[in-house]
Amino acid sequence: MAEIAGSAQGMAAITTADGRPLAVALRHAERVKRWKAFFLVLPLLLFLGVTFLYPIALMLFRSVENPVVADNLPRTLAALESWDGEDLPDEAVFAALAADLGEARENKTFGRLATRVNQELSGTRTMIMRTARRVARFEAPFKEAVTAAHPRWSQLETWAAIARLGDRYTPIQYLAAMDLGYDVQGNIVAQPESRQIYRNLFLRTFWMSLVVTLACLVLGYPIAYLLASLQARYANLLMILVLLPFWTSLLVRTTSWIVLLQTQGVLNDLLVWLGIIGDDQRFQMIFNAQGTVVAMTQILLPFMILPLYSVMKTIPQSYMRAAQSLGAPRFYAYWRVYVPNTLPGIGAGCLLVFILAIGYYITPALVGGEDGQMISNLIAFHMQKSLNWSLAAALGGILLAGVIALYWLYNRLVGVERLKLG
Amino acid sequence: MGKDSTRQTGTDLDAKATSYGGDAIVRFERVQKSYDGVLLVVKDLDLEVQRGEFLTLLGPSGSGKTTVLMMLAGFETATHGGIFLKGEPINNVPPHKRGIGMVFQNYALFPHMTVFENLAFPLEVRRLAKGEIQEKVRRALEMVRLGGFENRRPGQLSGGQQQRVAVARALVFEPDLVLMDEPLGALDKNLREEMQYEIKHIHENLGVSMVYVTHDQSEALTMSNRIAVFNDGRIQQLAAPDDLYERPENAFVAQFIGENNRLSGRVSHLDGTSCAVDLDDGGGRVQALAVKVAGDRARTTLSLRPERVAINPEEGAFPNVFEARVQELIYLGDHIRTRVSLCGKDDFIIKVPNAQGHAMLREGEQVRVGWALEDCRALDA
Ligand SMILES: Nc1ncnc2c1ncn2[C@@H]1O[C@H](COP(=O)(O)OP(=O)(O)OP(=O)(O)O)[C@@H](O)[C@H]1O
Ligand SMILES: [Mg+2]
Numbered sequence: 001m002a003e004i005a006g007s008a009q010g011m012a013a014i015t016t017a018d019g020r021p022l023a024v025a026l027r028h029a030e031r032v033k034r035w036k037a038f039f040l041v042l043p044l045l046l047f048l049g050v051t052f053l054y055p056i057a058l059m060l061f062r063s064v065e066n067p068v069v070a071d072n073l074p075r076t077l078a079a080l081e082s083w084d085g086e087d088l089p090d091e092a093v094f095a096a097l098a099a100d101l102g103e104a105r106e107n108k109t110f111g112r113l114a115t116r117v118n119q120e121l122s123g124t125r126t127m128i129m130r131t132a133r134r135v136a137r138f139e140a141p142f143k144e145a146v147t148a149a150h151p152r153w154s155q156l157e158t159w160a161a162i163a164r165l166g167d168r169y170t171p172i173q174y175l176a177a178m179d180l181g182y183d184v185q186g187n188i189v190a191q192p193e194s195r196q197i198y199r200n201l202f203l204r205t206f207w208m209s210l211v212v213t214l215a216c217l218v219l220g221y222p223i224a225y226l227l228a229s230l231q232a233r234y235a236n237l238l239m240i241l242v243l244l245p246f247w248t249s250l251l252v253r254t255t256s257w258i259v260l261l262q263t264q265g266v267l268n269d270l271l272v273w274l275g276i277i278g279d280d281q282r283f284q285m286i287f288n289a290q291g292t293v294v295a296m297t298q299i300l301l302p303f304m305i306l307p308l309y310s311v312m313k314t315i316p317q318s319y320m321r322a323a324q325s326l327g328a329p330r331f332y333a334y335w336r337v338y339v340p341n342t343l344p345g346i347g348a349g350c351l352l353v354f355i356l357a358i359g360y361y362i363t364p365a366l367v368g369g370e371d372g373q374m375i376s377n378l379i380a381f382h383m384q385k386s387l388n389w390s391l392a393a394a395l396g397g398i399l400l401a402g403v404i405a406l407y408w409l410y411n412r413l414v415g416v417e418r419l420k421l422g
Numbered sequence: 423m424g425k426d427s428t429r430q431t432g433t434d435l436d437a438k439a440t441s442y443g444g445d446a447i448v449r450f451e452r453v454q455k456s457y458d459g460v461l462l463v464v465k466d467l468d469l470e471v472q473r474g475e476f477l478t479l480l481g482p483s484g485s486g487k488t489t490v491l492m493m494l495a496g497f498e499t500a501t502h503g504g505i506f507l508k509g510e511p512i513n514n515v516p517p518h519k520r521g522i523g524m525v526f527q528n529y530a531l532f533p534h535m536t537v538f539e540n541l542a543f544p545l546e547v548r549r550l551a552k553g554e555i556q557e558k559v560r561r562a563l564e565m566v567r568l569g570g571f572e573n574r575r576p577g578q579l580s581g582g583q584q585q586r587v588a589v590a591r592a593l594v595f596e597p598d599l600v601l602m603d604e605p606l607g608a609l610d611k612n613l614r615e616e617m618q619y620e621i622k623h624i625h626e627n628l629g630v631s632m633v634y635v636t637h638d639q640s641e642a643l644t645m646s647n648r649i650a651v652f653n654d655g656r657i658q659q660l661a662a663p664d665d666l667y668e669r670p671e672n673a674f675v676a677q678f679i680g681e682n683n684r685l686s687g688r689v690s691h692l693d694g695t696s697c698a699v700d701l702d703d704g705g706g707r708v709q710a711l712a713v714k715v716a717g718d719r720a721r722t723t724l725s726l727r728p729e730r731v732a733i734n735p736e737e738g739a740f741p742n743v744f745e746a747r748v749q750e751l752i753y754l755g756d757h758i759r760t761r762v763s764l765c766g767k768d769d770f771i772i773k774v775p776n777a778q779g780h781a782m783l784r785e786g787e788q789v790r791v792g793w794a795l796e797d798c799r800a801l802d803a
Contacts, residue, residue: 321497322530324517326544327595333518336543340534 056400063173063393068116069165072109073100077166080159085185089159094142101128101135119388120172120181121161127152160184173394198378198395205375206402208293209357215297216304216353217346224308224345228315242305250299254366257295261286287369295363300356304349311345347414355403375399446470446506447599447631448494453503455489463489465655467503471599471633476625478634480642481652482678487635490652491601494633496520507599518547523592523600523630527607529584531576537563537587538572544595562594563587565624582613589621593628603635618644639679643667651675668727672714673801676725683731683770685724686803692718697800699724705765709741710798721803728771729757730797733781733789740792746770748787758783764791 014022070077075096083089104110110132118125127150138145147154164172164182175181175188179196183189190196223242227235245253260266268282277283285291319341323333361376368377375395382392410416448471455464464486471477479487492498493505496517504511512520531540541559550558563569566586576584585605592600605621606614622645625632636642642649643663651658651666651674659666659675670676677684685708687701697712699722708724715722735743746762757773760783764770772791774780783789 316528316530318526318528318530319532321495321517322524322526322591323532323543324497325495325520325522325524326591327518327521327547328543329518330516332547337532341532343534 059393060397060400062390063397064169064171066165066170066172066390067168068112069162070168072104072113073097073162073166076100076162080163080166083159083163085156085160085163088143088154088156091141091143094146095140097146098135098138098142101132105132105135115387117161117165119391120165121158124152124158124161126150127158157184160186173390174398176391177394177398198375201373201375201378202398204289204371204373205358208289208296208372208374209354209360211293212296212300212357213304213350213354215293216301217350219297220301220304220308220349221342221346224305224312227305227309228312239309242302245299245302250362251366253299254295254363257291257298258286258367261291261294286367287372289368289372291367291369292364292372292374295367296357296360299363300353303352303356307348307352308342308345311342311348315341344414347410351406351410354406358402359399445473447473447475447508448633449504449506449509450490450494451504451506453490453493453500453505455486455493455498456501462501463655464493467655467657469650469657469660471631473598473631474629476622476632476634476645476647478636478642478646478649479652480636480639480649480678481658483637485652486655487637487652488603491603491633491635495522495524495601521595521597521599523595523597525585525588525592525600525602525605527604529576529588529605531584531587531591533576536573536575537568537579540576540587541591541594544591548595558594562590565593566590566620581609582617585609585617586620589624593624593630597630599631599633601633601635604637605634606636606638606641614638614641615644621645643679651678653678669713670725670799670801673723673725673803676723676799676801681728681771681773683726683728685726685765685767687722687724689715689718689720689722689800696795697722699800701765703766705767706744708798709795710800711796713799714801716802722800723803725799725801726793726797728759729773729775731772731791731793733760733772733774733783733791735790735792741795742798743790743792746789746791748783748785748789751783751785762789762791 016022016025073096076093079093079096080089083093101110104113110128114125114128114132117128131146131149131153134149138149152158160182164170164186172182177198179191179199180188181191223238227238227242230238258265262268263282263284265286267285268277271277272279272282285294315338319337320330320333323337324330328336358374359376360374361380364372364374365377365380368374376399379392379395379399382388382395407416448469450467450469453464453467454462456462467490469490479490481487489498493500496512496515500513505513507515507520507522532543535543538559541562542555545555545558559572560569563571566589568583568586568590571579571583571587576587579587585608588605589602592602602621606617609617618641621632621634625645634642634645643666646663648660648662649666650660653674658678659671661669661671666675666679670679670682673684676682685699685701685705687699687705687708689697689712690700690707691698692712692715695712697710697715699708699710700706701708701724710724732740744764746764748760748762749768750761752759752761755776757775758780760772760774761768762770762772774783781789
């Protein structure tokens with residue numbers, strides 16, 4: 001290596017015929033080519049930037065941004081600066097609160113404020129709504145007036161929550177997404193058992209994606225092998241069968257699984273007709289986790305088969321023959337020689353399927369029932385129903401981090417340059 | 423390895439089947455092979471490979487050489503006939519139980535294993551002890567002069583080095599028989615020649631039997647004890663290199679091995695081993711050795727090596743003397759390739775050795791050329 005580096009340095013001194021250093025001349029000659037290439041990809045780059053990178057950046061920003069309380073209660077928060085957190089705040093804070101709420105009522109923004117505080121500390125919505133509606137009639141001393149409007153104003157917990165929510169940028173949604181929160185003293189603690197949902201959901205999503213990935217691998221590997229070893233005309237036919245699902249709408253495929261697997265569905269009818277189970281013993285095969293796994297496996301199978309196939313096609317037949325001629329029985333030869341050479345395909349297929357599965361939405365939404373819901377369904381719920389976009393963004397951020405971590409791991413173990421998708 | 427007792431040098435193997443005492447390691451008996459049920463790719467093959475022999479299958483592309491090798495290795499089944507290894511029928515023995523070493527054209531080194539692991543593979547399969555494996559791998563690598571390359575991967579080796587690893591791997595488990603299918607096809611000319619000698623020496627030192635496939639005739643001539651010339655699924659001639667070159671038995675072999683002038687005509691007088699042939703279009707009458715002529719008046723092709731033609735021979739030295747006109751001279755260093763027109767043909771080649779005092783020819787010159795009866799072989803038409 002040292003020699004190579006030495007000779008490269010030696011080369012830097014070489015000049016072109018007109019006396020310019022070779023490296024400079026080369027760079028100049030390449031520059032035009034580089035600009036041309038850049039302009040060719042520019043439209044796509046802009047498109048990706050606007051439709052992909054910008055929304056992701058926005059989502060990540062939104063997951064830590066927390067403007068509602070800071071915007072609506074500026075004076076209260078300023079007055080709370082000097083609060084020790086041990087006793088109820090003093091009169092100055094309550095006066096500031098009354099002034100802030102009065103302004104919020106005029107601007108008609110106190111509804112959002114109430115919603116935000118309520119997300120953090122449930123039951124505080126009515127507290128803020130009621131207080132804000134009455135604030136015009138308050139007179140000093142404000143402490144009595146406010147605590148009289150709603151008893152929760154005299155709880156330390158309420159003030160701790162408001163003080164915490166005053167930070168314009170906060171990891172609080174990430175904590176919430178991991179079933180964590182702050183206690184009154186500002187320590188990070190786990191949510192009470194009854195309110196923990198996300199961590200289990202992440203685990204379930206991870207677990208189901210893993211099962212789907214393994215199922216795809218087990219089912220897809222032999223098919224890919226068959227595809228790679230069959231004669232061209234049979235292989236083409238088989239390839240069409242593999243790709244056929246791509247030409248059918250995702251919704252149609254998912255609903256056809258419902259038709260097939262529901263309690264009054266084709267498979268149960270068949271089992272009953274064959275007398276294997278009684279009419280009252282029909283299996284619940286869909287609207288649960290198993291149903292989701294089955295449907296997702298079918299839908300994601302091509303994403304496993306194609307990278308596997310593309311790798312297997314490049315493995316010469318002579319490897320297996322060589323192994324056998326060296327004395328290895330067929331199965332041993334497969335295991336020691338063929339399978340290790342398909343590792344990049346296995347890696348690519350598993351990575352692809354797992355990443356697709358972990359963010360899968362439609363299928364679990366349609367056939368997931370109670371226990372087949374995945375994290376993306378909850379993200380959608382927070383986007384559309386509860387309108388807690390920041391929490392949705394934090395959940396999405398965690399998912400993104402997970403995917404990036406997997407990709408990193410793959411790169412470390414297999415090497416991205418060996419990734420083959422077709 | 424460890425077979426020094428059976429060690430034979432190139433000269434004791436004087437390349438006649440009899441010198442191996444009829445001890446055949448491989449025997450093909452009336453073997454036929456068809457891939458599609460329509461065409462016979464191998465037609466009625468009878469072939470014996472002697473113990474310790476270097477046998478080359480030589481033939482044009484598509485003549486069935488690889489097919490024969492694959493049947494022997496067990497990757498293709500014979501459609502008909504029997505294949506015997508050391509006297510035992512092996513038609514139904516799976517490849518991994520045949521114990522035959524094999525070198526593939528693209529080497530087929532396992533890319534995910536190091537050189538050491540590649541060589542250890544056949545030994546691990548045979549459950550040898552670790553120390554023994556290390557020792558054998560080391561010796562095998564030394565044999566191909568690659569000591570110290572144990573930890574490289576095949577992708578980090580040059581073509582010639584990969585080739586040597588492949589040879590070492592095929593030999594490391596000490597098989598009695600090694601098959602090689604165009605192992606040097608991917609190498610450049612110099613390296614190919616170097617490897618030819620290397621493989622030949624390994625063969626001589628170890629005394630293993632080798633069946634070697636090539637379509638390069640000079641490779642076959644350099645390396646082999648015997649050569650089986652294949653064409654169209656049949657062995658055209660099975661003989662030692664010198665026999666094959668000097669005494670081809672039919673027109674295909676004469677044409678395929680070395681350069682050769684072909685003159686076609688009709689046998690006019692057949693007299694035991696010699697005959698007179700009237701060339702087509704009144705080209706004259708040639709005295710030739712009757713090797714493979716169907717009989718009197720039968721059509722025949724005369725085969726004559728370019729280096730066996732003398733220029734301006736002494737009066738009465740040869741029965742065949744003709745007038746020729748020099749058309750073209752090509753200087754090739756050790757000889758001068760001379761194209762002349764003769765007997766109505768203008769692509770008759772003569773190799774004039776660049777020896778001291780050789781005839782100095784000029785284009786357009788009129789010369790007399792002559793050749794001996796034995797050098798002109800009358801073969802099938
Ligand atoms: N797997 C196969 N299926 C069908 N036909 C085949 C198969 N392998 C070979 N053939 C045919 O059999 C004939 C002989 O092939 P083979 O590979 O034995 O030739 P070869 O002498 O090794 O030629 P080359 O010098 O090009 O390697 C060819 O016509 C070929 O097309
Ligand atoms: Mg071949």
